[in-house]
Amino acid sequence: xxxxxxxxxxxxxxxxxxxxxxxxxxxxxxxxxxxxxxxxxxxxxxxxxxxxxxxxxxxxxxxxxxxxxxxxxxxxxxxxxxxxxxxxxxxxxxxxxxxxxxxxxxxxxxxxxxxxxxxxxxxxxxxxxxxxxxxxxxxxxxxxxxxxxxxxxxxxxxxxxxxxxxxxxxxxxxxxxxxxxxxxxxxxxxxxxxxxxxxxxxxxxxxxxxxxxxxxxxxxxxxxxxxxxxxxxxxxxxxxxxxxxxxxxxxxxxxxxxxxxxxxxxxxxxxxxxxxxxxxxxxxxxxxxxxxxxxxxxxxxxxxxxxxxxxxxxxxxxxxxxxxxxxxxxxxxxxxxxxxxxxxxxxxxxxxxxxxxxxxxxxxxx
Numbered sequence: 096x097x098x099x100x101x102x103x104x105x106x107x108x109x110x111x112x113x114x115x116x117x118x119x120x121x122x123x124x125x126x127x128x129x130x131x132x133x134x135x136x137x138x139x140x141x142x143x144x145x146x147x148x149x150x151x152x153x154x155x156x157x158x159x160x161x162x163x164x165x166x167x168x169x170x171x172x173x174x175x176x177x178x179x180x181x182x183x184x185x186x187x188x189x190x191x192x193x194x195x196x197x198x199x200x201x202x203x204x205x206x207x208x209x210x211x212x213x214x215x216x217x218x219x220x221x222x223x224x225x226x227x228x229x230x231x232x233x234x235x236x237x238x239x240x241x242x243x244x245x246x247x248x249x250x251x252x253x254x255x256x257x258x259x260x261x262x263x264x265x266x267x268x269x270x271x272x273x274x275x276x277x278x279x280x281x282x283x284x285x286x287x288x289x290x291x292x293x294x295x296x297x298x299x300x301x302x303x304x305x306x307x308x309x310x311x312x313x314x315x316x317x318x319x320x321x322x323x324x325x326x327x328x329x330x331x332x333x334x335x336x337x338x339x340x341x342x343x344x345x346x347x348x349x350x351x352x353x354x355x356x357x358x359x360x361x362x363x364x365x366x367x368x369x370x371x372x373x374x375x376x377x378x379x380x381x382x383x384x385x386x387x388x389x390x391x392x393x394x395x396x397x398x399x400x401x402x403x404x405x406x407x408x409x410x411x412x413x414x415x416x417x418x419x420x421x422x423x424x425x426x427x428x429x430x431x432x433x434x435x436x437x438x439x440x441x442x443x444x445x446x447x448x449x450x451x452x453x454x455x456x457x458x459x460x461x
Contacts, residue, residue, distance in 0.1 A: 117161025118143045123153045125169030128176075140174070177334025184258065185338045185363075186317060186346040189324025191224035197253060198226045203241060206232070210253065211245030218249055221309050225253030227262075230403070234415075236286070239264045239295030252305045260404035261302050263295045271304040273297075280304075282424040284406070299400045299424055317349045325360025335362035339395050339445075344371070347391055354389045363389050369396035369430070369444065372437035379442070394437050397424040398448035407449035421449075 118141035127137040129150060139156035141149040149156055160166065195213040200206040206227060213222050229236055242251055243265050250270055254261040263271070275291045283301030286294045297305065312320070328336065340346045347365040367375055372394055384392040399421055400406025405413050408421035430446070437444050 116143070117164050118148055118159055119163070120165045120167060121156055121160055122167045122169055122174070123157060125172055125174050127174045175332075178332045179335040179337070180328075180333050181337040183336045183338050184340070185324055185336055186321070186340075186349060187224070189320040189327075190312060190317070191226065192323050192327060193320065194224040195222055195253065196226070198228065198256060199231070200227060201231045203232055203235070203237065206237060207241045207245060210242045210251060214246040214249045214251070218247075220249065222246070222249065222251040222253065223309060226256040227253060228256050228403070236294070236296060237262050238288075239268070239293075250308075252302075252309065254302075255404060257401040257403050259400040259406050260296060260298045261305070263297060263305050265295070267305055267308070268293055268295060270308050273304060282422060284419075284422065298404055298406050299422065311345075314349070314352070317345065318352060321349055321353055322358065322360070328361055333361065335364075337364045337366065337393075339366045340368065343368070344374075350389055359388055362387070364393060365389065365391045366393040366395045366445065367391075369394040369433045369437060369446075372433060372440060372442060375442055376437075376440040392441075393443040393445065396430050396433060396444065396446045398427065398430065398446060399423055402449065409449075 120142045121139065122142070123139040125138060125140075127140055127150060129135060129137055137150045137152065139151060139153045140147055141156050141159050149159060157166070195209055197206055197209055200209055210222060210225075227237070239262065242262075246264050246266065248266050249264075250267040251264040252261050252267050263273075268274070273285060273293055275287070275293065277285060277293070279285055280300045280303070282299055283303070284298040285301050286296035286298065288294050328334075338346055338350070344367055347367060350359065350363050350365055353359040375392065375394060379392050382391075384390055399408035405416045405419055406421050408423055410420070412418065412420050434444050434446065
């Protein structure tokens with residue numbers, strides 16, 4: 096499938112247009128989705144710089160070509176407008192492309208093997224990200240014993256794919272000062288074994304004790320990661336994202352650097368934490384709200400966690416974890432006040448929350 100990096104001009108999707116000057120590129124022999132009722136597909140389109148200027152059949156579009164026009168044969172491929180992903184953590188995801196990948200680790204042995212391999216390749220360097228899913232191997236939660244022997248003093252903190260639970264090895268727990276006497280923080284949980292010792296699993300705000308120890312990436316490393324992230328997104332047809340940030344402003348700062356350098360490979364709508372609504376209101380007053388490629392002025396708040404980490408907040412206990420009903424990551428009254436204040440300041444607010452529809456069903460609202 097071919098996905099356009101440019102955006103279809105709405106009027107030209109419904110009618111064949113004719114450019115005043117020869118287009119720079121013409122694409123023919125394709126299956127071009129237009130969403131026009133009764134004629135949903137065309138076969139060709141013409142592009143002038145970064146704009147689609149005409150859509151129609153091969154013969155009419157070829158007629159627009161000039162001496163310098165490039166003709167591209169699509170070979171019958173499907174062409175649709177670029178996809179928009181409205182919930183990403185793009186900087187962290189881009190950085191994770193250079194880290195250990197646990198997303199498809201389907202057994203505990205494979206989970207452990209990949210982490211051990213990474214530790215052997217870069218001893219002493221933090222092992223982060225991962226995006227593991229314990230449901231792939233029967234829902235048994237991992238524990239630090241799975242990786243301690245292979246990682247030794249190399250600190251590890253690999254996170255579940257939903258970002259609401261992570262596994263730390265013993266080295267990382269020691270650095271964070273987490274032991275059997277450490278209390279659960281508000282809005283988080285330290286998972287413990289039958290003897291009360293931490294298993295290495297930390298949920299939601301409990302993760303912050305380890306996150307605060309991981310050396311932040313340099314601006315250069317982030318900028319390099321973004322370029323990899325842009326290419327990865329485009330390879331899947333994603334041409335615009337809504338970035339929900341990762342707890343601070345570094346994402347917006349990195350997008351602005353890329354934009355200023357002419358290297359912003361996709362369109363971005365950047366969100367920052369709702370607790371920073373005053374800072375964002377001032378930022379908007381000083382810098383406006385961006386342009387067609389990079390926009391800001393949006394905030395994200397959290398009510399609770401996620402289903403997979405059993406931290407989504409419910410009226411009744413989980414069937415598979417009867418000892419919990421989930422948790423709230425921030426006091427609901429405090430969050431309500433932040434929403435009210437941010438709205439009065441003219442900012443866009445999005446809130447992560449799970450809504451209970453029935454005893455065993457829910458959906459995420461963002």
